[in-house]
Amino acid sequence: MKRKTIFLRNLLLAVTVLTFLMGVQMSSYVAAAEATSYIPTWKEYTESGQPSATWNDVANAMDALLDAGKAIYASGDADGARKNVNDAYYGYYETTGFERQTMGFIGGGQPDGAAV
Helix, strand or coil, rough: CCCHHHHHHHHHHHHHHHHHHHHHHHHHHHHCCCCCCCCCHHHHHHHHHCCCCHHHHHHHHCCCCHHHHHHHHHCCCCCHHHHHHHHHHHHHHHHCCHHHHHHHHHHCCCCCCCCC
């Protein structure tokens, strides 16, 4: 009887430890998935109800997008990271007018300093 009690106690302890470890591992998978999920175009971003009224909103959206690209690259997916950067450039930077605003600011009215 005592052996059976020790066996059950050890089994319960093992199940508890494994459940805890699986939870820790699962939470890291969820965090990685959240870090790499993003909205690829500005149109989809605005349609999803995200803030989009100011240039800061555009910059914040692009920042989140590029952070996702960094996480994708860190996971070993270079092609996915390249697609992410292309989405940031073509889907946000160019389509929102952010590029024109940036180049106008950098150029400072000097036509040879920036291509607008």
